[in-house]
Amino acid sequence: MSPVSQPSIKTSYDLVPQVRGPFLWVAISTPTQPWASSLSCTLEPLTAHTAHHESRRGLWNCPVSPSDGPPVEHPAQFRGSSLDTWELWSHEPSHLHPLDVGRRLYTQPLFPPVHKGRGATCVRTVAAAPLDPACPLSPSAGAQAAIVFIKEPTSQDALQGRRALLRCEVEAPGSVHVYWLLDGAPVQDTERRFAQGSSLSFAAVDRLQDSGAFQCVAWDKATGEEARSANASFNIKWIETGPVVLKHPASEAEIQPQTQVTLRCHIDGHPRPTYQWFRDGSPLSEGQSNHTVSSKERNLSLRPASPEHSGVYSCCAHNAFGQTCSSQNFTLSIADESFARVVLAPQDVVVARNEEAMFHCQFSAEPPPSLQWVFEDDTPITNRSRPPHLRRATVFANGSLLLTQVRPRNAGVYRCIGQGQRGPPVVLEATLHLAEIEDMPPFEPRVFTAGSEERVACLPPQGLPEPSMWWEHVGVRLPTHGRVYQKGRELVFASIAESDAGVYTCHAANLAGQRRQDVNITVATVPTWLKKPEDSQLEEGKPGYLHCLTQATPKPTVIWYRNQMLISEDSRFEVSKNGTLRINSVEVYDGTWYRCVSSTPAGSIEAQARVQVLEKLKFTPPPRPQQCMEFDKEATVPCSATGREKPTIKWVRADGSSLPEWVTDNAGTLHFSRVTRDDAGNYTCIASNGLQGQIRAHVQLTVAVFITFKVEPERTTVYQGHTALLRCEAQGDPKPLIQWKGKDRILDPTKLGPRMHIFQNGSLVIHDVAPEDSGRYTCIAGNSCNIKHTEAPLLVVDKPPQEESEGPGSPPPYKMIQTIGLSVGAAVAYIIAVLGLMFYCKKRCKAKRLQKQPEGEEPEMECLNGGPLQNGQPSAEIQEEVALTSLGSGPAATNKRHSTSDKMHFPRASLQPITTLGKSEFGEVFLAKAQGLEEGVAETLVLVKSLQSRDEQQQLDFRREFEMFGKLSHANVVRLLGLCREAEPHYMVLEYVDLGDLKQFLRISKSKDEKLKSQPLSTKQKVALCTQVALGMEHLSNNRFVHKDLAARNCLVSAQRQVKVSALGLSKDVYNSEYYHFRQAWVPLRWMSPEAILEGDFSTKSDVWAFGVLMWEVFTHGEMPHGGQADDEVLADLQAGKTRLPQPEGCPSKLYRLMQRCWALSPKDRPSFSEIANTLGDSPADSKP
Structure with a gap:
């Protein structure tokens, strides 16, 4: 067929469909040249999943891809009722010409699905070449590498309004851009639904906005290749309330006795709820003769309806999501001529004191019904008998009730009761209220800027009836239009001017009286x-x-x-x-x-x-007034000073004598080449300049012989009950005094008691020694010039039993002491040898590791809670813990670890996973139900961290983390609840609280989505959140632990707003945008102090820096720190010392100053967590920004 040229832009071609394995080929033949195109084809409707074309009939929609760019959305369509006749349609004729004239295998399968997004591209040929049926399905030698999905989204159950995550990961994500589609349309980020790395996170699932097919699309920017994941959708469980309505008959007016009445419950949900009907609050059971319940249709049928069916009908329903009841109930009233029917019902009345009140009430029935009025205490009201407090009440023949000169005791509920010949009495109620009005709340003074539009709302006082409101200025009521006018309860300035400053009055009035409040308006001016x-x-x-x-x-x-x-x-x-x-x-x-x-x-x-600054003339620093020099040694006495002019400094003797030849004065430094006794005395340092005069400093120099020990105490072993002698003698000039220190306390000679005595030469004697006297004893010798000390241990042992008659071969007592000494010495030598061997092996292993490191890297030292320290020294806060860890390589430490693990053991069969929260550096982190974890509780919601890595360092870090949480016990730190280590992967079971992490909680608190948004956080509540984190971190630091990843994402919060410090560490997917790849590790760059990121120096002070950033997160409702900068720019600012975050809106200045102290460049200038907690505790809730 030749192309048809007409305005409809329709072109027909002969199409030859072919099946090549699982892929569809369509060769397009024209009179001039054959060509093949890459097609994205779906069948509408999809009638069957089969590879046979003969069973596919319908409409094929095939967007065609240009050769020089990404696919164009629907540039053309192939249409046909069968596979033999096709037409090519396009809105733009030019779309048909730039198509690729090569040969390309389509990458989207029809059946079966493509495995992990892999596609195939055939070798391109010249335009005139015929279709090559031998084109392989695998990529050719010149083809680009295909995009591979490591993890594709899967369909899952979800609860309306709860969190969910669709995960998507690609292999080698370098230049691959990932985005999401919903029913073919791009997904835009919102506060409720947003991308977290390549995954799609839902803060609250919405059944209307999240229904449909989600698809993860990966597009390689370098090659133009695109791959799409399988479709995934949510099975959203929900329930929604609704009213009870009349289904049959059409209106209430058509309801008659003996007719069928059908009510419908408009509660809906998924899965289909189970319904329960109620009349006047009592449940209606199925199977009764006078009504029928249809749960499928949600109907209640009354057949036949009778007056006994009258009442208020309501319904409730429940499903897997929860339970709810009808939002509006239906009142069914079926008339019977003999039943009393309401003609005129009394209405509530509000009157002022001493005014009259009238209630109207009428009933009708055949024969006429009776009518009676009663007060709220069931006291009947008649014209003949009236209670004392209702003496001014009159009942008229038509049923109306009149009350005159109403007093407070007359206020209450009045009931009008109508009784027909048949049926129950009809009771109508009306309430008599006395008018009242309360005082109005006062205004705070208002300050406005000239030229701006301003509004002042007047809160109405409590009153009955509702008070009317109006504004006045200088006694004149404001109009309802103009530049300054009243709109409802608001005072409005369309454009405020300086002349508008003054006092405005809000008035409120009703039957009870009038109230007023003034507000002072100030129009601000520029200073x-x-x-x-x-x-x-x-x-x-x-x-x-x-x-x-x-x-x-x-x-x-x-x-x-x-x-x-x-x-x-x-x-x-x-x-x-x-x-x-x-x-x-x-x-x-x-x-x-x-x-x-x-x-x-x-x-x-x-x-x-x-x-x-006009600097004063001063010594820097002032010389010490009394100093000692060691006899016959070289000595120097420095003296330096500064002033507005450089001062001249010299030394003189106080007695006026000149300095001897072995003493020189060199620019303020007094140098003694060899100290003699004559050098002792008083000296004066004089600093002077021509502008400020002179200053003097007096120094008394003492020549002394420094202390040395003539006799030092030795290691002593004594039988219990014997006398111990510890000898100690010292010499020096001045003569030293000797004191003893035993068992960490100074032994006062005046309080030693009869058993201990210190000789004049300094030796210590202990009579009748006991085992508690064992320990280290220190001899301290000191005089006015120096102090020295030496120590030795004292060991008290039990005396061995002796035979009644000692033979000549019995060893003397001193031999026994010698034997004990040799045994102890041998044991000590053995221990030293073992420790030396361990140290040597450790050094060799460390040297081998260093040889494997790239050049330029520093050797690493392990930190207690994971991660290397690259400055070669642990921080002061963790030295003790590091020492304990290093000693834990012996059998005793191994047994201790195993006993701790055994104590916390929890069977993994009792864990029921609920949902995956994300992925940490160790492995997946998920929520689970733990059965039998706590006494008296069947199931406990817990957080489980899995260890799926075989890396030795990560396994060590995992162990250190659970040991840390196992040792801590504080209300603001999560508890370690159990360990599953009997099989791989190992699980760490931690405490979890219901609202999840603090980051999401803060984001939701500022959300604009009314379905999602919680109550806004006040300054007082934000301070309370920060205070709890500070108390938790104070507990960590007091126990010598360093967190290293303190941030809002790693804290949990409960519905009662109790915060607990945790360590979720979801660095691989959910919060991967908050981590930065630096030196072969993922680090929280925007929360790290300069010394932590640049030098690897982690300490409690680096945790304090991170806490300041966490405070900033709280006051900005979870914003990203330095959100306008890329990671490289943040790193450059840290290196340059530019680290300050701006003051959050609404944050009091006192709290922002605390943040700035946390961000001090020098760690020693940062506050401790104890000081932070005290400062936050003293912060007033109404601190001014």
Whole structure:
């Protein structure tokens, strides 16, 4: 067939369908040239899954791909009722020409599915070449590597409003871009549904927006290749309330006795709910003769309907999602002529005190019904007998009730009761209210900026009836339109001006009276200068002042900056109410730039000034007034000073004599080449310059013979009950005094008791020694110049039993002591040999590892809770734990570890997985139900971390992590509940709380989705969250643990807003965007301190830095730190010392200053977690931003 040329842009071709394995080929033949195209074909409708074309009939839609770019969405379609007759349709004729004239095998299968997205491309041939039937299904030699899906999304169950995750991963993701489709349309990120790496995360599943087929699409930017995963969908379980409505007859007016009445329950859900019907709150059971229940149709049929069926009908339903009841019930009233029927029902009445109230009530029936009024205590009201509190009540013949001069005791419920010849009595109620009005809540003063649109809402007072509201200004009621007007309860300024400032009054009134409240409106102005800060010269050591005087309405707020850093008030800096900065004691380093900012809501002004510090003449540091020199040795006595001019420094003797020849004065340093006794005495250091005069420092030099021990105590072993002698003698000049220290306390000679005595030569004697006297004893010798000490152990042993008659061959007692000494010595030598051998083996293993490291890498040292330290030394906070770990290689430590594991053992057969949360560096992290974990609880929701890696370092880190949580016990730290180590993979079972991680909780709290959004967090609640994290981290640091990955994503929060520090570490998928690949490891770059990322130095202080970032996350509702920067830019800023995050909106200044202290560049300047917890605990809830 030749092409048809007509305006409809329709072109026909002869099509030859072929089946090549599992792939469909369509060769397109034209009169001029044959060509084959890459087709994306689906059959509409899809009648069968088969490879035989003869069974496929219908419409084939085939988008055609151009040769020079990604596929164009539906540029053309092949249409046909059979595979023999086809037509090619296009909206644009040009689409038909740039198509690839080569030969390409289509990569999307019809049947069976393509395995993991693999496609195939045939070798391209010239345009005129005939179709090559021998083109292989596998890629040719010149073809690009296919995209391979490691993990494809799968269909799964989901609950309405709960979290879910569709996972998608590709092999070698380098240049591959992954996006998602829903029913063929791209999925856009929202706060509810967003991409987490290559996976798709749902904070709350929505049955309307998330129904359909999701597909993960991977597109290689380099090659243009595209692969699509299999479709995945949610089986969403939900239930939704609805009203009870009348299905038959069409209207309530058509309801008559003896007719069929059908009610329908409009509660719906998936899976189909089970329904229960109620009349007047009592359940209706199936199988009764007077009604029929159809759960499938959700109907209740009453046949035949009678007055006994009258009542209020409601329904409830439940399914796997939950239970709900009808939102609106149906009241069925079936008339009977002998039944009392309501003609006029009484209405609630609100009257002022001493006014009259009227209730109208009428019933009809055949014969006429009786009518009676009763008060709420069932007291009947008649004209003949009235209770004392209703003496002014009158019942009229038509049934109306009149109350005159109403008092508070008359308020209450009045019932009008109608009784027909048949049927139950009809009771109608109406309430008499006394009008009342409460006081209005006061206004806070308002400050507005000129030219802006502003509104002030007036909250109505509680009152009955509802009070009417209006605004007045200077006694005049405001209009409902204009520049300043009233709209409902709001006072509106369309464009506020300075002249609008003043007092406005909100009025509220009803029958009970009138209330009013005033609000003071201030129109803010931009500050103006009274006195700018000026360049100043301040004297060191004296108070200094910088003035910043401004005026504005309202009174301006003044803040000061020093070197672009905000000055917080402390013992050195004070800011007075007028804006003046006082430096209480000027230091040399205070000489820098200062900037003051004066601001109001209308704007701000600023100015800066430079401070020059006039340095005083002083010693740096002052020489110690008393110093010792060792006799017959070389000695130096330094003296240095600074001033506005460089001072001249010299030494003189106090007695005026000149310095001997062996003593020289070299630029302030007094040098003694060989100290003699005559060198003792008083010396004076004099520093002077021509501008500031001179200063003096007096030093008394003492010549001494430093202490040495003549006799040192030795290791001593003594029988119990005998006397122990520890000898110690020291010499020196001045003569040293000797003290003893035993068992970590100084032995006071005046309090030793009769058993111990210290001789004048310093030796210690202990009579009648006991086992508790064993230990190390230290001899301390000291005089006015120096102190030295030496120590020795004392061992008290039991005396061996002796024979009644000792033979000549019995060894003397000292031989026994000698034997014991030799045995102990041999044991000590053996231990030293074993430890030396262990140390040697460890050094050899470490040397081999270092040889395998690339050049330039530093040797690594293990940290307690995982990860290397690259500066070769562990942090101070974990040295003790590292030491304990290194000693744990012997049998005793192994047994201890095994006993701990056995104690925490939990059978994995009792774990029932629920859903996967993500993937950590160890393996998958999932939620599970643990059966029998806690006494009295059948099932417990737990978090399970699996160890699926065989890497030795990760296995060690995994063990260290569960040992850490096993040792900790704190309300704000997750508990280790159990271990499954009897088979692989190993499981760590941790405590889990119902709201999940803190990051998602913060995101939901600011969500704009009304279905998803929780109550907004107040400043007080945010501080409470941070305080709990600080208390948990204080417990970690007190136990010498370092977290290394503290962030909102690694904290859990409960419905009661209790926060627990955890370590989910979902770095592989859910939160992979928050980790950075650095030095062969994934690290939380944006939460790390400079020394941690650049030097590998992790400590409690690096955890404090991360806590400051966590506080910033809390006050920004889970925003990404440095969200506007790429990871490389953040790393460059850390290297340059530019690390500050901006102050979050609404964050009090006091709390932001605490964050800044956490981000101090020097770790020693950062606060401890105890100090952080105290500061947060003292923070007022209403701190001003």
